[in-house]
Amino acid sequence: MGLVEMAGEVASVPKVEELTFSGTLNADFEAIRKKVSQVPFYTAKMDGGTLVLARVESRGINKKPYLFYMIKICGNAISVVYSIPHDMSDRMRRAYVIKDLISVLSLIVGMFKVDEEAFYQYVDSVVNDLLGGLSDNYSVLFNKYDALLSEYRELKRRDLELSASNRNLAVQTTQLSEDNKKLKEQLDALQKYSDSSLMAMIEDWIEVHSDTIDINEFARTYGIVPPRIEQLLDRMVSQGYLELKE
Secondary structure (H helix, E strand, O other): OHHHHHHHHHHOOOEEEEEEEEEEEOOOHHHHHHHHOOOOOOEEEEEOOEEEEEEEEEEOOOOOEEEEEEEEEOOOEEEEEEEEOOOOOHHHHHHHHHHHHHHHHHHOOOOEEEOHHHHHHHHHHHHHHHHHOOOHHHHHHHHHHHHHHHHHHHHHHHHHHHHHHHHHHHHHHHHHHHHHHHHHHHHHHHOOOOHHHHHHHHHHHHHHOOOOOOHHHHHHHHOOOHHHHHHHHHHHHHOOOOOOOO
C-alpha cells in the first residue's frame, strides 16, 4: 500500500520549466513589492538580492504546491519558474503563464524594463505554438461556438425585448381589467330596474314632486345613470304617458 502511494505521488509530480529575460531595474524592490501586493493572490518576499512573487494555484495531496509559478526579479533580469501538470497541455500552460507575466509587467511598468526584443519574440513563439496546436476539428468547433454565441446573444436581446413587451402587456391588461370592472358596474346599474319599473317610479316621482322631475336627483336617488332616465322620459312623452309643460 505504501509503495503504491509513493509511486502515485512520484507520478503526480508536475514538470517544472523556467524562462529568463534580461532587463533593467529602475526602482527599489520595496516599491515593486507594494505595487504587486495590491493583487491578492500573489505573495512577495525577498530572497537575498531577488524579489520573489509567488502564486500557488493548487496543492497536491501532500499539501505541497502542485500548480504554481514564481516570478523572480533581480537587478538585471526577470525569470519565471512554473509547473506543468501531466494532464495539462504544455502549450496552454505556457500561454497562461506568459499572460500572467505580462499582467505583472504592466503593474510595474517604469519600475522594471524588460528586454523587449527577446520578450516579444518569446510571446510570438508561444502564440504561434498555441495556434499551431489547434486541430482542424477544434477550429470547426470554435467556429460553431462563435456562431452559437452570436445566436445566443441575439436570442438574449430578443428575450429582453419580449420581457419588456410582456411587462407592457401586463400593465395594459391590468388597465383593461379596471376598465371592464367599471363597465360592468355601469351595466349593472343600467340593468338594476326594468324599463317598466323605472317608468312607474318616474310617474310616482312626478306625482310626489308637483308634476316635475329633476333627472340628476332622481338618478342619484336610485343609482341610475341620467342618460337612461332621459331616454325613458322621451319614450313616455312620445307614448302619451307624460305631457311636457309649456
